[in-house]
Amino acid sequence: MAFVVVLVVAIAVVALVLRAAEKGGPGGVRAPERPRPQRAVRPVAPDDDPEFLRELERRTRRDDGSPA
Template identity: 60%
Template sequence: MFRVLLIIAWLAVTVYAIADWARTPEEEMPGRIPRILWLIILLLTIPSFSIGSIVWLIVRSVARAEAGGSGSGGVAGGRPILPRPQRAARPTAPPPPVAPDDDPEFLFKLERDIRRRRAEEDRRDKREGGPSADDSPSDPGTGPDRSPGPDSPGPADPSDSSDPSDSPTDPR
């Protein structure tokens, strides 16, 4: 049983090393050994328990660690370490939701709606406050559902008004 596991491990290391070799770009080859030479080493050392594959995995992991930790370049073992080529940026996850009071677009729409409502109220007040065609000349600006006009007697102080829309507790 141990022999079978040993053979399976031997083949797994070899197959993994060859697959890793196949997907490694030329400029990232460990030890600056040419790509084809690494393949020859991997294939020729299969009978000797894949020593080449084990060496590939060790040297490749060290080269990855050095390239990731060195940043923009340096010297290792007398050979210059070239910077890693820039790869295309991976798509990022969408940004997390923003609270409404922090969202500039929401705040803009809210301000626009508030201005629009105020403009409508101003227009309505001007329409209701001014004389209209339905008013009789003797009693301008008063009617069953109209507020008193500017010439009609009314409360001197707006806070004395009985109109519920003018109350200070009414939220707008």
């Protein structure tokens, strides 16, 4: 019976040590994380592009500042 208690305690200690090692506890060296895949840059529709809207606004204005 004592053997079973020692075995359970040993398993608990090993589990706690492994969990502490994963978190990079005191003195622990963390394994480098895998780089996350970058999201693909989606094209911006013209009506969502602020630069396009500014240019369009500039083109539709007259020299005196009133709308065309």
